[in-house]
Amino acid sequence: MEKKIAVYICSGCGIGDALDIDALSKVASKEYKADICKSDAFLCGKNGLELIKKDIAEEGVNTVVVAGCSSRVNTDVFNFGSDKIVERVNLREQVAWSHTGDDEDTQMLAEDYVRMSLAKLKNLNIPEPFIGENLSSTVLVIGGGFTGLTAALESARAGYKTVLVEKEAVLGGYVGKMYKQVPMKPPFTELEENSIPALIKAAEDAGVKVYTSAVIAKTAGGPGMFDVTIAQNGTDIEERVGAIVLATGAKPYEPEKLGHLGFGKYGNVITQSMFEEMVAAGKMEANKVAFIQCAGSRDQEHLPYCSAACCIESIKQALYVKEKNEEANVYVYYKDIRSNGQYEHFYKRAQQEGVIFIKGDVTDISESDGQLTIEADDHTMGTKSEADEFDLVVLANGMVPTAALGDLVEQEAEEEAAAASDEPKATVPPVVKSNLLNLEYRQGPELPALKYGFPDSHYICFPYETRRTGIYAAGVVRAPMDMLSAVEDATGAALKAIQCIESTIKGEAVHPRSGDMSFPEFNMNRCTQCKRCTEECPFGAINEDAKGNPLPNPTRCRRCGTCMGACPERIISFKNYSVPMIGNMVKAVEVPEEADEKPRILIFACENDAIPALDMAGINHIQYNPWVRIIPVRCLGSLNLVWVNDAMAKGFDGVMLLGCKHGDDYQCHFMKGSELAEIRLSKISETLNRLGLESERVRATTVNIMDYDKIPAMLDDFAAELEELGPNPMKDFQ
Amino acid sequence: MEQTNKLPEKVKYDLKFAREIYSLENGSYIKQCMQCGMCAISCATRDIMDYSPRRLFNLIKLGKKDEVMQANTFWYCTSCCTCLVRCPRGVPLVDVMHDLKKYALDNGYGDYPQAAFYKAFWAEVAGRGKSFEGGITARYFLFRGLDEVLKYMALRDVGINMLKHRRLPLLPPKKVKDLGNLKKIIRKARELSGKEAR
Numbered sequence: 001m002e003k004k005i006a007v008y009i010c011s012g013c014g015i016g017d018a019l020d021i022d023a024l025s026k027v028a029s030k031e032y033k034a035d036i037c038k039s040d041a042f043l044c045g046k047n048g049l050e051l052i053k054k055d056i057a058e059e060g061v062n063t064v065v066v067a068g069c070s071s072r073v074n075t076d077v078f079n080f081g082s083d084k085i086v087e088r089v090n091l092r093e094q095v096a097w098s099h100t101g102d103d104e105d106t107q108m109l110a111e112d113y114v115r116m117s118l119a120k121l122k123n124l125n126i127p128e129p130f131i132g133e134n135l136s137s138t139v140l141v142i143g144g145g146f147t148g149l150t151a152a153l154e155s156a157r158a159g160y161k162t163v164l165v166e167k168e169a170v171l172g173g174y175v176g177k178m179y180k181q182v183p184m185k186p187p188f189t190e191l192e193e194n195s196i197p198a199l200i201k202a203a204e205d206a207g208v209k210v211y212t213s214a215v216i217a218k219t220a221g222g223p224g225m226f227d228v229t230i231a232q233n234g235t236d237i238e239e240r241v242g243a244i245v246l247a248t249g250a251k252p253y254e255p256e257k258l259g260h261l262g263f264g265k266y267g268n269v270i271t272q273s274m275f276e277e278m279v280a281a282g283k284m285e286a287n288k289v290a291f292i293q294c295a296g297s298r299d300q301e302h303l304p305y306c307s308a309a310c311c312i313e314s315i316k317q318a319l320y321v322k323e324k325n326e327e328a329n330v331y332v333y334y335k336d337i338r339s340n341g342q343y344e345h346f347y348k349r350a351q352q353e354g355v356i357f358i359k360g361d362v363t364d365i366s367e368s369d370g371q372l373t374i375e376a377d378d379h380t381m382g383t384k385s386e387a388d389e390f391d392l393v394v395l396a397n398g399m400v401p402t403a404a405l406g407d408l409v410e411q412e413a414e415e416e417a418a419a420a421s422d423e424p425k426a427t428v429p430p431v432v433k434s435n436l437l438n439l440e441y442r443q444g445p446e447l448p449a450l451k452y453g454f455p456d457s458h459y460i461c462f463p464y465e466t467r468r469t470g471i472y473a474a475g476v477v478r479a480p481m482d483m484l485s486a487v488e489d490a491t492g493a494a495l496k497a498i499q500c501i502e503s504t505i506k507g508e509a510v511h512p513r514s515g516d517m518s519f520p521e522f523n524m525n526r527c528t529q530c531k532r533c534t535e536e537c538p539f540g541a542i543n544e545d546a547k548g549n550p551l552p553n554p555t556r557c558r559r560c561g562t563c564m565g566a567c568p569e570r571i572i573s574f575k576n577y578s579v580p581m582i583g584n585m586v587k588a589v590e591v592p593e594e595a596d597e598k599p600r601i602l603i604f605a606c607e608n609d610a611i612p613a614l615d616m617a618g619i620n621h622i623q624y625n626p627w628v629r630i631i632p633v634r635c636l637g638s639l640n641l642v643w644v645n646d647a648m649a650k651g652f653d654g655v656m657l658l659g660c661k662h663g664d665d666y667q668c669h670f671m672k673g674s675e676l677a678e679i680r681l682s683k684i685s686e687t688l689n690r691l692g693l694e695s696e697r698v699r700a701t702t703v704n705i706m707d708y709d710k711i712p713a714m715l716d717d718f719a720a721e722l723e724e725l726g727p728n729p730m731k732d733f734q
Numbered sequence: 735m736e737q738t739n740k741l742p743e744k745v746k747y748d749l750k751f752a753r754e755i756y757s758l759e760n761g762s763y764i765k766q767c768m769q770c771g772m773c774a775i776s777c778a779t780r781d782i783m784d785y786s787p788r789r790l791f792n793l794i795k796l797g798k799k800d801e802v803m804q805a806n807t808f809w810y811c812t813s814c815c816t817c818l819v820r821c822p823r824g825v826p827l828v829d830v831m832h833d834l835k836k837y838a839l840d841n842g843y844g845d846y847p848q849a850a851f852y853k854a855f856w857a858e859v860a861g862r863g864k865s866f867e868g869g870i871t872a873r874y875f876l877f878r879g880l881d882e883v884l885k886y887m888a889l890r891d892v893g894i895n896m897l898k899h900r901r902l903p904l905l906p907p908k909k910v911k912d913l914g915n916l917k918k919i920i921r922k923a924r925e926l927s928g929k930e931a932r
Contacts, residue, residue, distance in 0.1 A: 329749060337768070348823060351766045354756075356747065356795060359769065380769050380792050384744045 003085070005121060006036035006061040007114070008052055010043035010068030015091050018101030019110050024067070027111045032118040036061060043068050044077045056080055065117055067091050070615045071632075082517075085126055089117045093618030094630060105598070105626040112589045112629055119588035120581050127518035127575040129507025130554040135224040137501045138163055139494065140241040141208075142216060142436060145173020146483060147475025148247035149199040150490035155245075156206035160498055163239055164203070164210045165230055171203075171212065172196045173249055174273070175483070179280040182316050182483055188342040189349040191319060211237070219244070220440040222541070222556035223470030224504035242504065243470045243497035246447070246455075247490065248436050250399035250476040253296040253303055261295055261395055262365035268372060269365065269393045272313055279320050286328075286391035289321050290374055292362050293334040297398035305452050307398035308480035311338045314396050315346055318355045330355045331387060333362050333376055340482065360385065365393065401477045404453025406434040409444050427675070428535075429467070439468065443540040447471065451664070454479055461669060462511065464493040469510060469539050469556045472496045509559045512608060512669045513634065519554040520563055523571040533563035533572060538637070538671040560670035561638025565680070570640060579640045582631060586643055589629050591651040594731045599653040599722060601715070603630045604639055608669040609705050610658035616708035624712040625719050627653075636660075636700075637673025641680055641687070644698055648691055651731035654722040656715075657681065657700040667704055674702060694725055748797025755794050755802075758833040759927055763825045767791045773817035773827055779810045787817060787827055803841065808834040809848040836927075850877035860920060863910030867902050 007028040011021050021039050029037040036055055040048040043066065055061045063085040066078050071088035078086055091110055099106040139155040141148050144166030156162040164171075175181065176196040183190050203210070214232035221227045223243055230237045255263045255271045262269040268286075270278070278284045291314040296302040311334070318330045332355060339347040351357065360376040363384075367373070373388035409431040431444030432453060439445050447455035447466045456478050457467045463479075464472040474493035475486045500510050509516040533550050534542040541556035542563060564572045570579045592598040605611050611632045617624060629652075633639060636659035647655050659674030660667040668674050678700045685695035701714060755761045767788065774786035784805040785793060793802050811831040818827050839849060854873035859865055875883045896902040910916060 331747070347768070348766050351768070352762070354765060356749075357768075358747075378745060378796075381745065381789070381796065385747070385796075386744060387747050 001062065001125065003063045003121065004059070004061050005034045005063045005065065005118070006038070006052070006055050006059070007034045007065040007067060007118070008043055008048075009037070009039040010041075010048070010066070010091070011039055012042045012044075013069065013092050013096070014101070015068065015096045016041065018096040018099070018103075018106060019091065020107055023107065024110055024114055027114050028065070028118065032115065034065070034118065035059070044074050049077065052080070056084065063087070063121060065089060065114075065121070067114060067117075069093065070618075072612065072615055083126065085121070085124060087117050087121060087124070089113050090615075093615040097618040097621050098614075098624055099626050100623065103626075108590070108592075108598075109626055109629070115588040115590070116585040116629070116631070119584040122584055123578055123581045125575040127516075129517040130519050131507045132222075132225045132504065132555055134240070135505055136226075136240040136242045137161065137224075137505065138239070138241040139243055139245060139497045139501070140165065140226070140228055140239065141245045141247060141494075143173065143247035143249055143475075143477070144168070144171040144210070144212070145247065145249045145475070146175040146196065146199070147249065147477075147486045147490045148173070148245070149196070149203050150487055151245045151247055151474055151494045152208045153199065153203045153206055154491045154494040155498060156203065156208045158494070158498055160501070162206075162208045163241060164208050165214050165216060166210070166212045167215050169213045171200050171210065177273070177280065178276050179320065180316070182312050182343070183346055184484060184487070186342070188345040191316060191323070215435070216437055218440060219437045222553040223500050223510075224555050226470065242501035244437070244472070245490075245493045245497050246403075246436065246466070246471060246473045246477060247475045247493070248402040248477045250401045250480070251405060253307075253398040253400055255295075255395060255397050257302060258295050258395055258397060261292060261362060262367075262372070262393065263395060266365070266367045266372060266393075268367075268370065268391065269395065271395050271397045272310065272317065275317055275392075275394045279317070284320070284324065284392075286321065287325055288329045288390050289318070289392045289394060290331040290333065290372070290387070290390050291318060291394045291396060292374075293332065293337075293396045295395035295397045297396070298335060303398050303400065303452070305480065306338060307396075308338065308340070308485075309476070309482045310396035310398060312343050312346060312482050314394070315339065315343075315350045315355070317394060318350055319353060322350075322353045322355065326354075331374075331390075332357045333360055333374070334358070335361070341484070343482065343484075358385065399476055399480055401452075401454050402436060403434050403447060403455045403473070403477050404432055404449060406432045406446075409433050409446075427672075437471070439540075440543075441468065441540040442534050442543045443537075447473065457671065458669065460667070464489065464496045465511075467539055467671060469541070469558055470497075470500045470504070472500075504555050509557065511558075513559045516559045518559055518574040518576050519557050520552060520559075520561070520572045520574055522550060522552060523573075524549060526569050526571045528569055530568060532566040532568065536562055536566040536637070536676060538562060538673075558670065560635040560673060561633070562635060562670060562673060562676065565636075565638040565640045565676065567640070570642065577634060577638070579642060582633070582640075582643055583646050585631055586646045586652075587650055589650065589652075591731065594727045599627050599719065599727060600651070601625070601628045601719060601722065602647045602652045602655045603628050603658060603715075604633050604636065604643070604655070605630050605658040606636050606660055606668075606674070607632045607634055609660050609667065610703050612705050613658075613703050613708040613711060616705065617711050620708065622709060622712055625715040627719060628656075628715055635668070635670040635673035636677035637668075637670055639677045639680065641684055644681075644684055645687060645691075648688065648693055648697070648728065649730055651728050653697065653725075653728045653731075654718060655698045656718055657698075658703050659700060661702045661704060667702075674700070692729060696725060697722065697728070745796050745798065747795075748799075751797045751799040751802075752794055755834075755837070758830075758837060760826055760829040760833050763830060764791045764794055766823045767825055768823055770822060772820045772822060773825075776816040776820045778814055778816065779812060783807045783810050787811075787831075802834075803838050803843040804845075806846060807831075808838070809846045847878060847882075850874050853877060860917075862906065863913055863916050864907050866906040868904060869906055 025037045028034040042048050065087045067089035069092040070090045095110045138161040141152040141164045152162045152164045180191045214230050217231040218229040226241045228239045252273050297307040321328045321330050359380045360378045362376045364375040372390040375386050378385040429448035432449050434446050455466050455473050457465045466473050472493040474489040503510050529548045541553050543551040545551040591600045644655050662675035688695045771788050774788045785807050790807045808831040813828045854870045858869045
């Protein structure tokens, strides 16, 4: 496309007072030969927009550069259709509002930003969406328990063809075997009838296609085009589905490991699920029952996490005993009663019914004449305690996600890793061969396990979302939870699956870059088959073909650009985001000579948290260092080291990477972008030394959106350190 | 906070006493105490109590009758109601404390001076419909014995000053009109007190 570029400079919102608009116009029209350059005092107003639209209609402008507010605001206002490129120059939040007005340095900053944007346009093109062939909008739900049935029902009711696969012969799962279930509606004090039969009927009525006694033998493809092989009674059935909800639930923790609580030793020490079956069968006769909470959960020796539902289930079971015999003695030994949310009312109800709650650790269980004695440390009273003549002891043995059951998949690339062992590597999450999805993905057959084997991806921003696009985990396979949360989870995951299907049909990315039409393009004839892109893609979007070349699956891609940052040959680029594009931006900055004593610091800032934080600083009119030049990146994972090289060669005195927090409680929206960036950065000292530079000139820092007030000090500290190092010796050689 | 109470080495849960307390007018509210400790940190007289209200409730749950009944906790409750407004579970602690006082008196655990004062005040008001300081004092000493009188002689300056300022009348006031009806009211209230307030 032949670009006809028009630059519109807004002088409203204080920009006109802080900057010399005429000088800015000269940069655009004289230096960069923009076809049209105009300014307006209120560009987002009626007249301002009219001005732009008139030029588009009459002059054939197809590339609009709006120099004014941040690209995070007014996106709807400055949208001139999908066939026009719109580029935003942030003169408001990042210049006029955060730097001294009417000042030489501020003016230079604004001019550099205009240059950078115009330089970026040189290689930028309108993305053409990838539309897969024969796309399916069927939702596949794996697991026919409470969560799976709810998810299937919700997606069927939303008008999507739904397929449900259950490995047992009957639907219902764990909840299906229950005598009664915990309250699901106000006042949250009454036991409810088991809802599974009603759910099964509703799902059937809604037209859900059910496969029982069936497992997923193979999952290939990507969102919109998953080809799933369902193995049922020795026959294989092929289904093409658009998105998958994984609701395979959890298994009770193995009680055999709880010998210290008497399981296996005494016949009347049983587990929650055994008690449930006993009551459902009408065989429960006990009148003095003890429930022991956290039997396995919150125990470093067993399950380190809270299983979240056992407290409420035990309260429910205690009420079974009271329901049968009001005079029965029921004791609950607990660490903390975790009756989240509205279930506090349920806990109170049990107390009112006379269930005795003892905060204490059980130290010993002994038996005589078929009756049990429990010794414990009563923490409320600070004494030892003893209670005897129990007919029955019920252990709340917690839950283990089905995704964590199985052997670890051996990391295939071990030889390669050995060869490159001196290089630091990003931590690869383990994949457990749990036989739930059997993915045909290069990165392993199942979802990567995060903490404690749960396959969640981003606890804060995207629950349900896993690290495999289009596959959404819901219910207790994702995280331990009670039934009320499971309903929410099932519904949420069904909606996410639908959103994924709809986005894929339009060729758009799912979140966080929702609506992004771009996707990575590979210049294969220069590929060296180093496999870094296939290894580092956080979403397993890149497989490998028979010849060992990367085989991208565009519908799995979330457009973070991690592959682009990883590629040493720089053969991966997006139509609107590429290595040369950012390189041009770096090179477009005018770096003053050493004698001018105007240092320059280049900042690569993540668009998810760092850029909003910088904008927040501007909105709050917090002033920061005028030597910085900020380049937004999709994720620090897309940072290609050549940019740092370019910056150093250009004469920048320092480079700073602003990314998200990484580690166990990471904040990165693309899982490990900032971690990867830091790892890549650790390799750069060699490059810097080759240039005769100190590696301290480049640094990575983590910020989150709330750190906006700390950013000025961060920048000033870095500037002060750079001053000590002295100016970049490359400065005057460009 | 240092625990001023004396706890048994090992406890066994005895539900008989607990059930007896639960059957008091407001006793069943004790069941819904979740041991958060809000009452304890709110209590103005917590420092001189044997057990904080929370611990007292827990002792009831354990069935420690002697410890509960011999505790000074409910006698030191000033009915300031701070715990009551703060209790997240809505336990009416002040009413529970009143119930415990009555239960203690009825069961012969009235050794605390406050118990004698309660009895003296009540006898005076029930008999006359009004309080008479002289009568209350006399009854109090009657309940507590001669030793207490000698102890209180040290306070005679205060007594004389109060007399001078007519704050301690020597003669009892007139009874309220229609004392018979008041007694009926009291009788009815006694009947109802056995039933739960809820």
